[in-house]
Amino acid sequence: AQTVTQSQPEMSVQEAETVTLSCTYDTSENNYYLFWYKQPPSRQMILVIRQEAYKQQNATENRFSVNFQKAAKSFSLKISDSQLGDTAMYFCAFMKHVASGGSNYKLTFGKGTLLTVNP
Amino acid sequence: SQTIHQWPATLVQPVGSPLSLECTVEGTSNPNLYWYRQAAGRGLQLLFYSVGIGQISSEVPQNLSASRPQDRQFILSSKKLLLSDSGFYLCAWKGVGNTIYFGEGSWLTVV
Numbered sequence: 001a002q003t004v005t006q007s008q009p010e011m012s013v014q015e016a017e018t019v020t021l022s023c024t025y026d027t028s029e030n031n032y033y034l035f036w037y038k039q040p041p042s043r044q045m046i047l048v049i050r051q052e053a054y055k056q057q058n059a060t061e062n063r064f065s066v067n068f069q070k071a072a073k074s075f076s077l078k079i080s081d082s083q084l085g086d087t088a089m090y091f092c093a094f095m096k097h098v099a100s101g102g103s104n105y106k107l108t109f110g111k112g113t114l115l116t117v118n119p
Numbered sequence: 120s121q122t123i124h125q126w127p128a129t130l131v132q133p134v135g136s137p138l139s140l141e142c143t144v145e146g147t148s149n150p151n152l153y154w155y156r157q158a159a160g161r162g163l164q165l166l167f168y169s170v171g172i173g174q175i176s177s178e179v180p181q182n183l184s185a186s187r188p189q190d191r192q193f194i195l196s197s198k199k200l201l202l203s204d205s206g207f208y209l210c211a212w213k214g215v216g217n218t219i220y221f222g223e224g225s226w227l228t229v230v
Contacts, residue, residue, distance in 0.1 A: 033217055043207055045163075045221035091162065095217060105151055106178075107211075107219050111162040 002027045004094050006110035013082045014118050020067075021077045021113050023092030029053075033095040034068065034075045035107070040088040048090070051075065082117045089114050121146035125210040125222035132229055138183075138197040140225050142210030145191065151213035152193040154185055155221075158206045169193060205229045 003026045013019035025034070036048040051059045051068050058066050063080045079086055092110040125142040132138060144150050154166045165178045167185035175185050182201050186194045193210060210222040 035218070037221075043157075043224050043226075045209060045211075045224070047218060047220065050216065050218055093219075095219070105213050105217055105219075106153075106165055106168060107163075108165075109162040 002029070002094050002096065002108045004092050004108050004110035006090075006092055006113050008113045009111075010114045010116070012116040012118055013079075015082055015084060017082055018078060018080045019082055019115065021079075021090050021092075021115065023075045023077070023110060025073050025075065025092070025094050027073070027094065027096070029096050031096075034066075035093040035095070036064070036066070036075075036077045037091045037093060037109075038086075038088045039091065039112070040085075045091075049077065079115075084117050084119060087115060087117045121212075121214060121220070123210060123212055123220060123222040125208075125225055127225060128223065129226040130228070132200050132227065134202060134229055135199045138195070138200050138204070138227070140195040140208055140210075140227070142193045142195075142222055143191055144193075144212045147191070147212070147214070149190055152187065153211040153213075153219065154193065154195050155209045155211060156206045157209065163209065167195070200229045202229050 005024045032053045034051045038046045038048045049059050049061045049064050058068050065078045067076045089112045091112045093107045095107050122145045151170050153168045155163045156166050157163050169175050169187045183197050205228050208225045211219045214220050
């Protein structure tokens with residue numbers, strides 16, 4: 001079974017600074033997907049960024065980027081120019097790739113990191 | 120565009136009462152659908168997933184059940200709620216690129 005570990009229960013950062021959230025995972029699979037989701041106080045789960053394991057290039061979405069280290073099974077999220085609206089719980093998630101025609105796509109989540117952006 | 124909605128947004132139910140949470144997806148056909156639960160201060164736990172009408176897979180033994188009576192409708196139910204069923208329930212669907220998208224969530228408090 002796959003496991004996802006987020007070793008930082010809480011983090012804080014000053015507005016406009018950069019912060020990195022850590023995530024490691026354990027799997028025997030070679031093809032898979034990794035995600036970061038953001039859950040603000042509204043509790044809505046919002047996709048932040050997505051990475052396919054077969055792609056060596058790190059994914060980026062505006063101020064959000066990842067450092068994907070497949071051999072080390074590490075998938076950290078970097079938030080640049082932090083904004084007050086970035087305050088939220090951040091979840092790292094893993095999805096195993098299923099061969100064409102399969103349907104068993106399931107997300108396994110870490111326990112989350114609560115990020116607070118201070119003014 | 121695809122959208123997902125679930126309701127009710129909040130629910131306070133007495134122990135032993137029934138439960139029905141409903142989720143619908145628009146703008147897509149035959150999606151994979153999921154029910155997750157988030158207990159206070161914890162991550163998300165997959166409860167059920169469905170790959171088609173009438174097809175339900177359960178991830179953990181529990182007091183809850185799920186049904187998919189229509190292609191884009193997914194219902195989470197219980198005949199008799201327990202205190203431990205309290206939590207935040209999220210419906211989700213699998214979209215383009217095998218990405219899971221979530222609904223707004225439903226707060227359930229069992230008293």
